[in-house]
Amino acid sequence: NAGVTQTPKFQVLKTGQSMTLQCAQDMNHEYMSWYRQDPGMGLRLIHYSVGAGITDQGEVPNGYNVSRSTTEDFPLRLLSAAPSQTSVYFCASSRRGLVAFFGQGTRLTVV
């Protein structure tokens, strides 16, 4: 039982490049979400999913895409990286009414 696994841990991108942040959980949680953490801003919701095939936007969705083809995986795609997307990204999963589990985070720098 690995919990929530996020990869990569660190990434440097050039402006305009695209990449996918991976998130996988092995707890059969229906709910998964992506957050970004910026200094002085706290964590903010990017996208979330309440089950396979269902996704929705959070507070700061622009520049990001998600899909949920399986219960286990919830990748976050950066379409054309911008310096404003430099941040630490966290994936989380949970069952309704229970505590959330967080991944270890991905520190992304866009230059």
Next chain:
Amino acid sequence: KNEVEQSPQNLTAQEGEFITINCSYSVGISALHWLQQHPGGGIVSLFMLSSGKKKHGRLIATINIQEKHSSLHITASHPRDSAVYICAVSMGYGQNFVFGPGTRLSVLP
């Protein structure tokens, strides 16, 4: 949108002290969560509360739904408690969190 505030922003304590971190929110919630983030960045859920009080080891969390306020207490604090403590609220199904800004705690030996 729910606004979540925490106080204090920063807290330095001596080992053994009793510590209280406060959280207030602006609209009704389905649950309140206390999270711990250590240097190095990982986030761990400490408590999920919808009413009353919960205790785990030296940590106690309380919530007052009418006053929209929660407190996290640490008894007999230890340097390993040094971390950022984050209050988060969820509303309805899906547990979309709204996070507070965090409280940075340093416990000195």
